[in-house]
Amino acid sequence: MANQINMEVNTFQDEDRLIDSIVDTLISELEQSVHTNGTANILLSGGSTPGPIYRALDKICAFPKHLKIGLVDERFVASNSEFSNERLIKSCFTKLPSELYDICGMVYDIKDEGNNIELLKTNYQDFINRTDIVILGMGLDGHTASIFPNDPQSNEVLSSNEKSVFSTKAPNYPNKRITCSLDMITSASSIYLIISGNEKLNILENNELSLPIHDVLKKRNDINIYFLAK
Numbered sequence: 688m689a690n691q692i693n694m695e696v697n698t699f700q701d702e703d704r705l706i707d708s709i710v711d712t713l714i715s716e717l718e719q720s721v722h723t724n725g726t727a728n729i730l731l732s733g734g735s736t737p738g739p740i741y742r743a744l745d746k747i748c749a750f751p752k753h754l755k756i757g758l759v760d761e762r763f764v765a766s767n768s769e770f771s772n773e774r775l776i777k778s779c780f781t782k783l784p785s786e787l788y789d790i791c792g793m794v795y796d797i798k799d800e801g802n803n804i805e806l807l808k809t810n811y812q813d814f815i816n817r818t819d820i821v822i823l824g825m826g827l828d829g830h831t832a833s834i835f836p837n838d839p840q841s842n843e844v845l846s847s848n849e850k851s852v853f854s855t856k857a858p859n860y861p862n863k864r865i866t867c868s869l870d871m872i873t874s875a876s877s878i879y880l881i882i883s884g885n886e887k888l889n890i891l892e893n894n895e896l897s898l899p900i901h902d903v904l905k906k907r908n909d910i911n912i913y914f915l916a917k
Contacts (some may be wrong), residue, residue, distance in 0.1 A: 694904060695887070696912045702739070705915050708741045712911070713820065716877055720819040721753045726844065728813055728873070729820045730867060732759045732832065733772030736915075737822055737881050739913060741779035751783055756817070757814045759872065760833035762791035763800060763863035772863050793852070793865045799853055800863060800899065806816050807852050807865065811895075814871070815850050821867075829898025830893055832872060833864035842850040844868050845902050849902050873906040883915035 699705035699828065713755045720727035745751065762770045773792035780788050791814075795806040808815075825831050833855050840855040847853070850871040855864045872878070880900075882888060891912075893902060904910060 692704055694892070694908075694912055696914050698916055700916050702915055704831055705913055706740050706743050706888060707915050709740055709881070710747060711912075713879075714747060715746060716820060717748070717754065718750065720876075721750055723818070723821075726755050727819050728757070729822070730757045730759045730814060730818055731776055732824045733761075733771075733775050734824045736824060736883055737774065738779055740822075740881070741776060747778045750853065751780070752787055755789045755791070755813060756780070757791045757898050758793050758822060760864060760866040761802070762833075762861040763799055764855075766792055766794060768861075769792075771914045778865050779855050783805070804852060804854055804865070807814075811852060811867075814867075818871070818875040819877065821878045821901070823872070823878065823880045825880065825887055825891065825900050827886060827890065828858070828865050829896060829900050830857075831880075831900045831903055833863060833866035834869065834899040834902075835864075841866075841899065850874055860912045869902060869906065873903060876884050877911065878903075878904070878907055878909075879913065880912045881913045881915075884917045888914055 716725040748798040758772050761772045764770050766773045777790055793807055823831050829836055834844050835857055837854050844853045847868055848870055851868050853866055855866050856862050857864050
């Protein structure tokens with residue numbers, strides 16, 4: 688990369704300690720947003736790593752009815768698919784009856800990808816206007832959200848200055864993806880990146896690489912990085 692990225696990594700050897708630390712911080716920020724705005728808007732990533740964090744957040748949070756939860760990205764699959772991030776996230780928030788949670792998926796028209804994006808732009812307007820917290824993950828290829836290296840549609844997402852949602856293509860099945868834009872992600876009040884394993888940390892800290900995760904870090908130098916050493 689042309690410019691070195693400076694980052695501070697919060698390293699944990701124990702998963703429970705990481706979960707306790709990040710959930711305490713999230714609750715404090717969310718509580719402040721609810722106090723200020725009446726609601727807290729949070730965008731979550733899928734994956735096995737953040738799942739326990741979401742379950743702990745649900746268990747501890749005293750104001751779940753004031754959370755508006757959306758997705759950072761999604762596979763273009765039905766919400767009951769085993770590949771669905773919406774399905775995963777809903778399975779983590781179970782303290783209350785499901786109808787009392789405000790969880791906004793990203794798939795509204797499974798038959799028409801283009802129309803789905805247009806519907807999603809409308810349904811995600813609250814997140815476009817204000818997102819308090821974004822939680823990101825990262826793949827071994829350096830992708831984050833559903834913004835992938837060597838994907839022309841992802842390159843358009845990276846070059847766009849629009850706070851919006853886009854279709855992209857993943858190198859693996861399910862190939863059709865949906866993602867919040869780089870500008871939408873980096874406009875959040877706070878961003879948390881959660882990774883595990885030295886291989887991912889080495890990729891993240893490699894200043895010779897220029898991958899989507901590095902584009903995020905270049906736009907925001909205050910990302911909260913939580914690393915579980917394995």
